Amino acid sequence: MNTEHAAYQIANELGGLELLNAHYHKQNFSRHTHEGYTVGVIETGAQRFYRTGGNHVAPKHSIILVxxxxxxxxxxxxxxxxSYRAMYPVPAQFANINKELASNRGAPYFPNPVVYDPQLAELLRLTFTTLDTSDNRLLRESLVYSSLTQLMARHGRNYPCEHLGxxxxxxxxxxxxxxxxHPAADISLEDLATLAGLSPYYLLKQFQHYYGLPPHAYQIQARVRLAKAKIKQGTRLLDVALDCGFHDQSHLNRHFKKTVGVTPGQFAKEIGRNFIQA
Structure with a gap:
């Protein structure tokens, strides 16, 4: 199967939990970040990806953790x-669930990019299916809490002191x-260096060391995040592009798809059509 599709949804659980159901053939995600964790189950094929300073392969039935x-x-x-199913809980959502776990307070750190846990993978699949098909709030919330709690307990750790940043x-x-x-600001490396009181070269080198991306690439990620928020608010796509610091809609489309996996238009359509009512 060489066709590609990706469907975003938002569940009301945890104040708004982003979900993705996708099959990709030629999609090539650029190096990027998300404000939330990636918790995904590979359904068919295998995914190759970079994380934690190295490259990894996640085969069918494995769980990806970023x-x-x-x-x-x-x-x-x-x-x-x-193809895979994924959810993107943000740190505050994990921390809220984690209040009662005495052994690991706050948002967890997952040291392993790929884990093999058939029982948890099956629970995650059940959670995804239930969020797709059921309007039973008690069942939906119970499965979300159970799957994320088990994920933290079995594969989570405290953040290491050498964590980036x-x-x-x-x-x-x-x-x-x-x-x-200020993701849309038209600011130069010289401006940022002056703000930091550092030389441009030192800022460039050290920023990438601590945050994993150089300042210009980090700015693109911040702009994509802002674009997602504006699309969810119903802003016109052309206005989104200009408000977020992109040259035009084509510029937004290119970076958005390399980060999110769908175009802004697809994202807006899925958000409008597939908002899941709990």
Whole structure:
């Protein structure tokens, strides 16, 4: 099967849980980040991806785990592509679930990019199917909480002290915060260096060391995140592109698809058509 499709949905559970059901053949995700974790089950084929400084292959029935704000990419590891179901809980959602777990408070860290856990994979599949087909709030919420709690208990750890950005110098954190708060700003490396009180070369080198992407690539990710938020609010796509600092709609489309896996138009259509009422 060489066709591609990707359907985004948002479930009301946990205040809005993003879901993806996709089959890709030629899709090639650029190195990017998400504000949420990626928790995915490979249904067919195999996915090759970069995470935690190395390349990994996730075969059928395995679980992919990417931590929030962790740089990763993705492509097919087979000629026929790959399909998967995934959810993207943000750290605050994990932390809310994790309040009662005495052994691992707060948002978890998943050290292994690929895990083989048939029982948990089956529970995740059941959760995805139930969110697709059932309007029973008690059942839906019970499965979401159970699957994420088991995931944390069986495969989660506390964040290591060397976690990217955990010990970043205040000057670098200031630059990151500026890009997060003003993703559409037309700012130069010289401007950011002046803000941080560093040389442009040192800022470029150290920012990538601590955050996994150089400032210009990190800015693109911040712009894509802003674009997603504006699309969810119903903003026109042309206005989204211009408001988020992209040259035009084509520029937005290219970066959005390389990060999210669908075009902004597809994302807007799926969000409008498939918002899941709990």
């Amino acid at each position: 931590n929030a704000d962790e740089v990763h990419n993705g492509c097919s590891a087979t000629e026929d592509g790959w 955990a010990n970043a110098k205040p000057a670098l954190a200031l630059v990151k915060s500026f890009i997060d708060d």
